[in-house]
Amino acid sequence: MSEIYKNRHAAFNLHVHLVFITKQRKKVLGELHHDYFSECASEVCGIFDAELTECSGKADYVHMLIQYPPTVQLSKLVNNLKSVTSRRMRGEFVDLTEAYDEPVLWSRSYFASSCGGASLDIIEQYIQNQKS
Numbered sequence: 001m002s003e004i005y006k007n008r009h010a011a012f013n014l015h016v017h018l019v020f021i022t023k024q025r026k027k028v029l030g031e032l033h034h035d036y037f038s039e040c041a042s043e044v045c046g047i048f049d050a051e052l053t054e055c056s057g058k059a060d061y062v063h064m065l066i067q068y069p070p071t072v073q074l075s076k077l078v079n080n081l082k083s084v085t086s087r088r089m090r091g092e093f094v095d096l097t098e099a100y101d102e103p104v105l106w107s108r109s110y111f112a113s114s115c116g117g118a119s120l121d122i123i124e125q126y127i128q129n130q131k132s
Contacts, residue, residue: 014068015066023107
């Protein structure tokens with residue numbers, strides 16, 4: 001079973017699966033880019049009292065698994081992750097700056113999915129059985 005986290009007013013176990021894709025799906029990311037992205041993303045998560053638990057990807061996308069507290073507004077976390085990693089990575093890697101005419105790295109869109117714990121079917125069943 002996954003660890004239950006606690007703060008003053010809540011017990012929680014929240015995880016989100018995020019995927020960022022590069023602008024225009026350009027295949028510009030290599031192993032060094034992914035390593036540096038992971039470092040930057042971990043720092044941003046720390047500011048939000050969240051934890052980057054997994055991070056990987058290919059030349060045109062990055063997958064992340066993040067554990068976060070209920071106080072985090074997910075859209076703010078995503079915006080910070082995208083802006084900070086984009087700015088830092090373009091500052092660190094000249095090839096990323098040269099790949100785009102404008103100061104961007106990520107597409108405006110992203111994928112987010114809640115994950116962890118029991119499946120939805122089991123949770124629905126559990127809630128329905130509370131009447132009995």
